[in-house]
Amino acid sequence: MLTMATIHVDGKEYEVNGADNLxxxxxxxxxxxxxxxWHxxxxxxGACRQCAVKQYQNAEDTRGRLVMSCMTPATExxxxxxDDEEAKQFRESVVEWLMTNHPHDCPVCEExxxxxxQDMTVMTGHSFRRYRxxxxxxxxxxxxxxxxxxxxRCIACYRCVRYYKDYADGTDLGVYGAHDNVYFGRPEDGTLESEFSGNLVEICPTGVFTDKTHSERYNRKWDMQFAPSICQQCSIGCNTSPGERYGELRRIxxxxxxxxxxxxxxDRGRxxxxxxxxxxxxxxxVQRRGDDLITLNAEQAMQGAADILRQSKKVIxxxxxxxxxxxxxxLRELGKLLHRDCTFRAGTSATGTESAA
Structure with a gap:
């Protein structure tokens, strides 16, 4: 059952889901x-410290304290x-600290x-780098x-290893080092073993992990047209957004x-x-006639296939x-229509095992 809670943000009252954090x-x-x-x-x-807000004990409290909104429940x-000035300055200083070692290579970064x-940097108002x-x-x-x-380009948000280990159950990507020398990667060079490793491209908030297949025919995202679609790589039907440019599929x-x-x-779907x-x-x-391949239109192809099926005693x-x-x-219904005695066998792409129906 959904439990609502009333919270007050900068003097305004809102009804929110009480199970959410701030x-x-x-x-x-x-x-x-x-x-x-946070994802x-x-x-x-609470690793990045970027979502800081000022929390007050009650409406009369004017001092308050800084808290991380992702770690604080939205209680009644x-x-x-x-918009508290101390909270805004804190968030801006966090971005400036993250940018200390960032290469600022946005013009050549795929992201x-x-x-x-970029979006969060603009949101905090940080625009000047003092580190030289x-x-x-x-x-x-x-x-x-x-x-x-x-x-x-890494900002040590830990999203990648949290997803890869805790969600995708992978074991060959981790975090190494300590202090200001933290490294996210494999123990050594090599292809990532997880079948869901491609999600690192979208999980990463920067350009540490990028789509290499898109880089081969790269263009900026705003130059592509995206449309809602369904993945055809298996029968699950995952929802996708394919992007095209000049009639060529560039990214999923x-x-x-x-x-x-x-x-x-x-990864197969992506x-x-x-x-x-x-x-x-x-x-x-096309239809093979002797040594020649004859191109057919849709009506000719369907009629020709129907004639072949009618003349066949057994069909696979x-x-x-x-x-x-x-x-x-x-396909199964077509088989039943052509032959009453129809055996349907299905094997999975993962195991290759076979079952009859």
Whole structure:
């Protein structure tokens, strides 16, 4: 049962979900609070200290104290201020500290213009860098054919390792080092083993992990057209947002669906789109007549297939775990229509085991 709570933000009263923390509650109201380490699928750890707000004991309290909104529950009668000057200065100083070793390479970063760090920096009002000394640098790793690694852009929010270990159950990505020399990567170069490693691209709020398949035919995100779609790599039907440029598929991103895939995609769904752009991909139905291949229109192809099926005594229909549930169901119904004695066998792409129905 949903329990509502009344909170007061900068003198205004709001009704929010009592199970949320203050950051979630304010974001649900359209109130801007900068954040990095919090993610709706991963929860709160209070690592980045970016979401600080001023909390008061009651309406008469004028002193208050700084709290991390992601770690503070939205309980009944909570009084907070986002616009308090001390809270604003604290949030700006956190961004300035994070930027101390950041390379500021936005013009060449794949995430430029679509970067959470950029958005939060603008939100805090930080615009001037005072640090003028040598920056810390890291060696980047080769993480395989799908993900690029640029460790110098890291702000140590811990999102990547929290997702990879706690959510995706991976074991070959971790955090190493201590103090101002923290490193997020593998023990050594090599392809990430998790089948869900591609989500690091969207989990990371900066440009540490980027889509290598998109980089091969790169363009800025605002130059692409995105549309809601369904992944065709298996029968689950994960919701996706494919992006195209000049009629060429350049990138696939997750589209949230709370009952199917939530915030994430598997690597096959995210990176397995290369065949779409192949120039020699069959785009029209063809029929072999002797040594020749004859191009047919849709009506000719359907009529020809129907004639062949009518004349056949036995028919084998080959479905695919990459096809949709509806497509495989239609194939089975066609088999039943052609032959009353129909045996349906299904094997999974993961195990290869077979079952009859």
């Amino acid at each position: 950051l979630e509650a304010c974001l649900s109201l359209g109130l801007d609070i900068p954040y990095f380490c 709706p699928a991963l929860g709160s750890v 009668g909570t009084f907070i201020s986002i 430029g213009g679509n970067c959470h760090l 000394f040598t920056k810390r640098t890291h060696r980047n790793q080769d993480l395989g054919p799908f993900i690029s690694h640029e460790m110098n 991103e997750n589209r949230y669906n709370g009952t199917v895939n939530h915030y994430f995609l598997c 990176f397995g789109y290369g065949y779409v752009n192949l120039k020699d991909r069959p785009r029209q139905p 229909g080959i479905g695919s775990p990459r096809a949709s549930v509806e497509s495989n169901f239609a």
